Amino acid sequence: MRWRRLCALSAAVALAALGLGAVGSGSASAAPAGSLVSEDPVDFTPHVQDGAVKSIVQVGDTIYLGGSFTKVKEAGSNTVVDRARLLAFDATTGRLDTTFDPVVDKGEVSVVLPSPDGKSLYVGGNFSAIDGKIHRRLAKIDANTGQPIAAFKPDVSAKVRDLRFVDG
Numbered sequence: 001m002r003w004r005r006l007c008a009l010s011a012a013v014a015l016a017a018l019g020l021g022a023v024g025s026g027s028a029s030a031a032p033a034g035s036l037v038s039e040d041p042v043d044f045t046p047h048v049q050d051g052a053v054k055s056i057v058q059v060g061d062t063i064y065l066g067g068s069f070t071k072v073k074e075a076g077s078n079t080v081v082d083r084a085r086l087l088a089f090d091a092t093t094g095r096l097d098t099t100f101d102p103v104v105d106k107g108e109v110s111v112v113l114p115s116p117d118g119k120s121l122y123v124g125g126n127f128s129a130i131d132g133k134i135h136r137r138l139a140k141i142d143a144n145t146g147q148p149i150a151a152f153k154p155d156v157s158a159k160v161r162d163l164r165f166v167d168g
Contacts, residue, residue, distance in 0.1 A: 102146030124160025
């Protein structure tokens with residue numbers, strides 16, 4: 001446990017030293033050297049109500065989250081919205097993207113990787129279906145709608161924890 005805290009602290013210090021701030025209005029402000037990013041760097045992003053966030057990626061002005069969550073609230077709202085393990089929101093306003101609403105069955109989305117053209121996302125984890133269509137542990141989905149791309153049908157027999165592009 002101590003090792004995890006040290007790694008998390010090291011990562012936070014490194015990000016702060018590099019001036020990498022949180023998602024905001026498009027311009028990141030540098031944290032003073034040697035300081036940590038605050039526990040709540042912005043107040044306008046969605047609040048996950050259950051489960052955990054495992055992956056965060058940004059494509060243009062949209063941020064995608066993958067994880068084990070099933071419920072979320074928009075900042076300042078008391079309304080709980082169903083979002084089954086994937087969601088998208090606007091990087092500037094924090095508003096949920098209502099057109100991106102894929103339903104990932106049981107399990108979790110451990111990793112989200114945008115395609116090089118930004119038009120689709122590869123999602124990996126330990127799920128077996130997206131929107132009722134069989135996709136075991138790895139799927140390619142439309143970045144705008146979250147709909148699975150039927151032509152992508154890999155055969156993966158174990159949980160997908162990480163994805164990388166190699167030579168295109």
